[in-house]
Amino acid sequence: MSDGDPLLRLDGVRAGYGETQVLDGVSLDVNRGETVALIGRNGVGKTTTLRTILGAVTPTAGTVRYDGEDVTGLGPIETVRRGVGLVPEERRVFPGLTVEENLAVGRYGGSETANRRDPEEVLETFENLGRRRRSRGTDLSGGEQQMLAIGRALVAGADLLLLDEPTEGLAPLIVDRVSELIREINEEGITVLLVEQNVAVALSLADRVYILDRGRVVFEGAPAELEANESVMERHLGVTV
């Protein structure tokens, strides 16, 4: 294993739920220190890709390698203990626990990586969370919940952060705050794999972009390349720039 190897490599991954196949041979790389965006229309399998990386879905074919090792089928607990962190769709903050307690659960789990943050550190850097440390998860605004979900993954010691639509349903001002936060996190050395519906946010943050369509990777390249390629944007994302 050398630093030149990608931190994460998916190779021909097929996966699904019971009878329905969702991923039809997905291959992608995420290098150390990168921010990679995975975009695509509704229901093409973005979340399933993240769940497969985490080990919550077991692929029927193909391999997932993390940090040079085969982690296919290890399951979420072991995968997380190796340094993968998930900020799931809908955030899934523990609703009845306070902000502090949510972070503490992350502290008890996760892995002892160099990137592992202290709950206090998170409460200081995410100053609006610091102000609400004793509020329950349910009582937070959408933006605060998103911050907390990200903070919880940092406290769990993620080296590779899987973010599933972190800006969904947030007001424009908050979207900017969250994207700024993601940029900072990446600058501090955490590798990011970002799933986004908001193409503008994805392109502004990412070093490289993958487009997923019906379970296959149909585009890979730099954001600028994608912006220049209107036909791809239209065909696979349904957006005109």
Place this chain on the structure above:
Amino acid sequence: MSAATTLLEQVLNGLTIGMVYVLLAAGLSIIFGVMDVINFAHGEFFALGAYVGLSVALATGSGGFWVALLVAPLLVGLVGAGVERFTIRPLYGRNPLYHILLTFGLVLIFKDVITLIWGQQPYQFAKPPLLSGTVTLFGFDYALYSYFVIGIGALIALGTWLALTRTRYGLVIRAGSMDRDMVRYLGIDIDRYYTIVFAFGAMLAAVGGVVLAGRQNVAPGMGNAVIIPAFIVVVLGGLGSFRGAVVGGLLIGVIQTFVRSQFPFLEGLAVFLLMIAVLLLRPQGLFGNPEWGTGGEGGDLLTAGDADVFDSALKRRIGVGLVGVLAVTPLLIGLPSYYVNTLVVNILIWALFALSLDFVMGYAGLVSLGHVLFYGVGAYATVLAVMHLVPSLFVALAVGIAVSAVIAWVVGYLSIRVSGVYFSMITLAFAELFFSAVFKLEWAGSSDGLFGFDPVYGLFAGPSVGSIELVGGVSVFYYVVLAAVVGSYLLARQVMRAPFGSVLQAIRESELRTGFIGYDVTVYKRRAFVVSGGLAGLAGGLAAVQTGGVSPEFLAWIRSGEVIVMTILGGMGTLYGPMLGAGVYLVSKELLLGITEQWQGVLGLIFVLFVIFVPRGLVSLPGLLAGRFDRSPGGGTDVLAEEETEVTD
């Protein structure tokens, strides 16, 4: 005594028993919150605590009570850990129904183990001298022991609360009760906490058993007596809420005591009315939050429909053959007519009852824990009709069917809108409400029941020519029952083949999807419930005629349990499976009765093994043996496969 001191005394009495409920309900509720397990065997941990405490106290002589208070919970906790590890654990990921079934089997086993070791006779547990007598506080005399119970209960509740809120284990357990998978996604192996939680719950129950033993007799039925109130507490407080268990326990204790002295005619009814009201108006209870935890969704009911390997022509031939054999049985063999008149008739009646349950559980996914209600109501209505209305058995049975169907409509109307576990709980509550109510009703015979009506039309004699009995002493009633059961089966089959049946099965597969297609899911379920209630009523009516009367026993919840056991044993989702289950259950019971007094325990054991290894029932056995059918999809061994199906994004 002044009114104020009477009131004070009642409140203290209520708090004393309430504390015992708290000790029971706390474990029950946390166990449900964290692992979605509804543990019917929790009352047996309580009883086991009392018995083990008793033995420990006897063995250690003076000061034995204190040793017992320490040692018994630890031993029972160990038992709890074993129970979780070896029986509960294989079922994670399945529908919560299977845990209900499993723990029901465990109840049977525990009960028999207890009577095997300690016998049937009640024991007196000597209170330590230190805690005897009364104390005077503020000029008011009251039993010291009650203060002790309240004190120790409060202490333990406080300790549990601190453990849940201030320790790492507690935090993870609380997080797990809100979102188990998210806890896993943080790299925490939540499954490892389950054993601890379960053992801890068993320990609390055992403490409750020991302290209550100082106040009343230790007897085999004590677990059975507390489990239903404990469920009420948990539902009232909110499934999965510790705070709810504490407040609910004390509240129920006080309400029960208060109602007993002020409104004796409501005793036993009030708490069930309260439980029903809470479930209808606020299903999540006082402190539960509907958004936390799952409310027990997830995991399919494993029906036998797709597991059965015989083609329909063969099945028809077997069925017709069986009915033929049953029809001529009395003529053929030297079988003592006793067997035909009692055992075979019983089997037929229970087969009908199981069929009625399967109609809603196996086909519409409605897990009714109180199906005995319709059976019992049918029995009472039939007997009352014969006694007061018409001297015709057939009209009386029709009255029984009609009354049961109406009650089923009312219960269904109220309860079908609440889903999953809550539906099961509310049906249980309704059944218990009626059970308690018949004791109060003079015209329903109170606790004695109604006996001694005229066996109509000479049904209980065999047909005869002169003095020659035609079918060897087998009564005409046998044929009435046979005809009723075969007729009901054919009716049910017809209904299930009609579009109505297809919609029901679509509902069981996916309620949401069926709703999207445009069917009013609730209406279909309600109709199925009415049909099922009517069939159960017929079974009850026949059983009453067979027994020669009716008593509150006909409404006891244990019968709901038994009919569920039969249905699962045979294989729900096939109409004949549960009927087969009834036969196998009753024949096994008959055979075991001849061999051992512990027949319930043996049956419980068989049942537990079935739930774990053959969840689709007997009818799936041929396929299973032929290796054609997967043992238990999502049956807990393959955690990952199970998660794939559980998660909804």
